[in-house]
Amino acid sequence: IQDEARLLAEKVGIWASENNQTDDPYVSALTVDLYKKKNLSMWATLNPMEMLPYSNLNESNKNLKWGKYLGIARNILVFAPVGITWKGVEQATRAFSKFVETNSATTVNFLEFWQNGYGILPDAWKINNVARLDYIIVGVVILLSIFAVYFIERGRTLKHIGQARVDGDRTYLAIEIKKFLYSKRHISNVTLTDGLATVI
Numbered sequence: 001i002q003d004e005a006r007l008l009a010e011k012v013g014i015w016a017s018e019n020n021q022t023d024d025p026y027v028s029a030l031t032v033d034l035y036k037k038k039n040l041s042m043w044a045t046l047n048p049m050e051m052l053p054y055s056n057l058n059e060s061n062k063n064l065k066w067g068k069y070l071g072i073a074r075n076i077l078v079f080a081p082v083g084i085t086w087k088g089v090e091q092a093t094r095a096f097s098k099f100v101e102t103n104s105a106t107t108v109n110f111l112e113f114w115q116n117g118y119g120i121l122p123d124a125w126k127i128n129n130v131a132r133l134d135y136i137i138v139g140v141v142i143l144l145s146i147f148a149v150y151f152i153e154r155g156r157t158l159k160h161i162g163q164a165r166v167d168g169d170r171t172y173l174a175i176e177i178k179k180f181l182y183s184k185r186h187i188s189n190v191t192l193t194d195g196l197a198t199v200i
């Protein structure tokens with residue numbers, strides 16, 4: 001019996017450490033009393049299925065974190081093409097004004113100027129370069145969306161599987177506690193009736 005109590009105490013301790021439940025009042029007090037073989041009849045009156053704490057998988061889930069970060073990056077980048085395009089329009093408009101001032105006789109429309117630059121508009125702000133950059137960013141946004149959804153769904157699946165395992169371990173431990181403490185109950189009308197029913 002002494003070895004069984006110590007073995008159960010070790011199982012409870014290992015479970016508590018693995019599930020970050022070492023500070024739980026029920027777990028810590030039960031473990032101490034199992035090691036000391038004290039108050040077992042009192043513990044037998046409590047239902048371990050109700051008293052054992054539930055453990056949630058709140059530790060870092062890399063897949064969910066990556067999905068979250070990729071989603072944030074996507075949400076930021078989705079507005080970048082608009083900002084870059086309007087910045088390009090601003091730069092082209094400013095350069096076109098200067099061009100018109102110095103070349104008032106030239107018949108060049110705005111789009112043609114934006115495309116060629118005529119030595120006034122920097123190459124980075126020419127319409128083809130702005131469009132290429134917008135295209136690349138849109139492609140990156142699409143890829144980020146795909147990967148964000150993938151990581152989030154994978155993280156949820158793994159979390160669901162892990163939670164089922166954690167709940168299963170809790171149920172198994174509760175049954176072990178119940179089985180051990182079942183015979184440690186005080187004799188009363190209820191336990192006597194249960195004992196007689198078991199014998200019969």
